[in-house]
Amino acid sequence: MRAWFMGRLAREKALLLLFVGVVALVWASNVWERGDGLWGAARQTSTDLQVQEQWLLKKDEIEARARAAIEDLDSSRTFNSVRLSAELSTLAREAKIDSNLRSEAQPSQRTAQFSVNSVRLTLNKVTWSSLLEFYDALSLRAPYISIEQFTLRSARSDSDELSASLLVSSVEIASSP
Amino acid sequence: MSTSLNLPVLKARRRHVVVLPGHRFFVRSVPVEGGADAAASREEIELALESMSPFPLSQLYWGYWTKPDCKRALVYGAYRRRFAAEELEDWGDAEWVAPRLGAMLAERSPSPATVWILAGSGEVTALYFGDDSGVPTLVRSTPLAEEADEAALALARESLIKQCGDCRSVVDVESLEIDAGTPGDNELVVRRDSSTTRLSLDQAQMLDVRDPAELVARRRARVRDTWMWRIWLVSLLLILLAGLGEGAVFATDLWQKGRLERIGLQTPLVSEIETADRLANRIEELKTKRLRPFEMIAMVDGPRPETIVFLRTAATGLYSLEIEAVTDSPNDINVYISELTDLAGTESVEMLNLDSRGSQSTMRLLVVFGPDAFDMGLMGEVES
Numbered sequence: 001m002r003a004w005f006m007g008r009l010a011r012e013k014a015l016l017l018l019f020v021g022v023v024a025l026v027w028a029s030n031v032w033e034r035g036d037g038l039w040g041a042a043r044q045t046s047t048d049l050q051v052q053e054q055w056l057l058k059k060d061e062i063e064a065r066a067r068a069a070i071e072d073l074d075s076s077r078t079f080n081s082v083r084l085s086a087e088l089s090t091l092a093r094e095a096k097i098d099s100n101l102r103s104e105a106q107p108s109q110r111t112a113q114f115s116v117n118s119v120r121l122t123l124n125k126v127t128w129s130s131l132l133e134f135y136d137a138l139s140l141r142a143p144y145i146s147i148e149q150f151t152l153r154s155a156r157s158d159s160d161e162l163s164a165s166l167l168v169s170s171v172e173i174a175s176s177p
Numbered sequence: 178m179s180t181s182l183n184l185p186v187l188k189a190r191r192r193h194v195v196v197l198p199g200h201r202f203f204v205r206s207v208p209v210e211g212g213a214d215a216a217a218s219r220e221e222i223e224l225a226l227e228s229m230s231p232f233p234l235s236q237l238y239w240g241y242w243t244k245p246d247c248k249r250a251l252v253y254g255a256y257r258r259r260f261a262a263e264e265l266e267d268w269g270d271a272e273w274v275a276p277r278l279g280a281m282l283a284e285r286s287p288s289p290a291t292v293w294i295l296a297g298s299g300e301v302t303a304l305y306f307g308d309d310s311g312v313p314t315l316v317r318s319t320p321l322a323e324e325a326d327e328a329a330l331a332l333a334r335e336s337l338i339k340q341c342g343d344c345r346s347v348v349d350v351e352s353l354e355i356d357a358g359t360p361g362d363n364e365l366v367v368r369r370d371s372s373t374t375r376l377s378l379d380q381a382q383m384l385d386v387r388d389p390a391e392l393v394a395r396r397r398a399r400v401r402d403t404w405m406w407r408i409w410l411v412s413l414l415l416i417l418l419a420g421l422g423e424g425a426v427f428a429t430d431l432w433q434k435g436r437l438e439r440i441g442l443q444t445p446l447v448s449e450i451e452t453a454d455r456l457a458n459r460i461e462e463l464k465t466k467r468l469r470p471f472e473m474i475a476m477v478d479g480p481r482p483e484t485i486v487f488l489r490t491a492a493t494g495l496y497s498l499e500i501e502a503v504t505d506s507p508n509d510i511n512v513y514i515s516e517l518t519d520l521a522g523t524e525s526v527e528m529l530n531l532d533s534r535g536s537q538s539t540m541r542l543l544v545v546f547g548p549d550a551f552d553m554g555l556m557g558e559v560e561s
Binding site: 115143171 | 191192360401402405408409413416418419422425426430432433436437440443446447449451454455456459461463464470471474487488490
């Protein structure tokens with residue numbers, strides 16, 4: 001091949017070199033770019049697989065922990081989403097603030113063994129004492145019902161007039177088949 | 178009826194050499210200083226040639242031969258007009274243009290007082306080596322008529338040997354062939370009878386009679402071509418590597434697809450496990466830790482001066498409470514913060530914002546309580 005190449009005229013050599021050089025550079029850089037991207041993706045995939053493997057390895061342990069977590073709980077005292085809303089309405093009625101109550105169910109998080117249901121409550125224009133009564137009654141349902149977020153506002157004009165916003169969650173244990 | 182495409186085909190140029198008859202050159206063996214510097218040797222030889230030639234150097238085709246550290250050089254030249262224009266046509270692309278005797282000079286030095294007789298191509302040439310320098314001390318050529326027979330050849334041979342003087346050994350060269358090699362070769366191959374000698378292109382350039390500027394240009398072209406060849410090889414290597422890389426990318430892509438498929442299959446199960454883990458933690462928290470906003474409010478309300486009015490309180494974590502309050506007495510803010518800091522159960526009190534307009538100040542505080550600030554037996558409640 002050396003004789004073939006060296007036997008070319010200078011301009012033929014230059015053109016051949018230009019053509020082959022450009023092809024080589026374009027192809028090599030293209031392969032390099034794709035290879036680099038693929039290498040990065042492969043590394044990310046390896047990490048994802050490792051993370052998945054770790055979760056899969058811990059599957060039995062997590063399931064055992066989840067079982068243990070609900071072991072102390074009485075499934076008859078747990079609340080599904082509907083029961084939770086009803087219970088909160090009952091508690092508000094008992095505290096005489098049911099007319100000030102607005103509730104909105106949030107998406108539930110479920111596993112095969114249990115789920116956690118949430119409701120966002122808004123209590124407008126309530127007094128401190130009625131709110132405290134509602135809170136005390138709610139506290140008695142712990143740990144089946146608990147408050148996760150709480151905000152209390154008072155009007156500048158009347159500090160006795162309060163508005164509260166709560167995110168209340170309940171545990172629901174799936175009944176055994 | 179058949180048709181054929183007459184596509185241009187790149188064919189390699191063949192290398193060739195132009196061998197000139199020796200009798201058309203005057204040949205002299207001249208003393209030189211010698212040395213390793215080729216440029217200095219050349220200048221010395223140019224001076225010697227100018228002193229002995231009736232024509233200026235620019236009117237001559239000339240070449241020379243010497244060896245490193247040799248005190249003698251063989252110089253030959255011919256008046257340019259002795260060569261017809263049609264004879265010069267082949268010179269332009271020839272690899273080497275030199276008299277026939279030049280092909281013999283790269284051979285190993287013979288013992289002193291040896292004569293090489295080179296016959297053929299219409300002439301007989303005698304190269305006499307009077308010493309062991311490897312450079313002939315005397316060269317004589319005589320042309321032969323085309324119809325010359327063996328007897329005429331023998332006569333010319335004897336005459337030349339006599340001209341050489343003291344001869345102890347005579348070597349008759351039966352055949353002499355110069356192989357120009359293939360393009361890119363760095364040497365010419367000289368085959369004499371059964372022996373082969375390699376003449377490098379740098380050595381051959383000394384013997385070449387063409388214009389020195391042309392020879393320099395040819396040398397530069399050789400260097401340029403060598404670099405082009407190297408770049409060509411690198412490019413081909415790069416293409417080969419790119420091809421291998423393409424294969425590797427293809428194989429990796431297949432492997433990667435398989436792994437992504439596996440991830441896709443495992444994802445629902447893993448998500449389920451993750452959710453179970455998260456919810457188990459959450460239930461554990463619900464059982465053991467409770468958000469106690471009213472207890473927190475009660476604690477921070479204790480030391481509150483009458484002038485400070487709470488506008489908003491938000492439990493931002495299990496043990497932290499953000500307070501937005503307003504006061505007409507800014508001096509009470511520091512007092513209140515100090516009281517809160519000293520309060521049993523608080524870990525830290527941080528002023529997030531303070532906005533004063535006229536006599537009224539609005540502030541935002543973040544109060545962080547210790548985990549045992551609300552000392553209540555939650556597990557006892559669960560069990561009850």
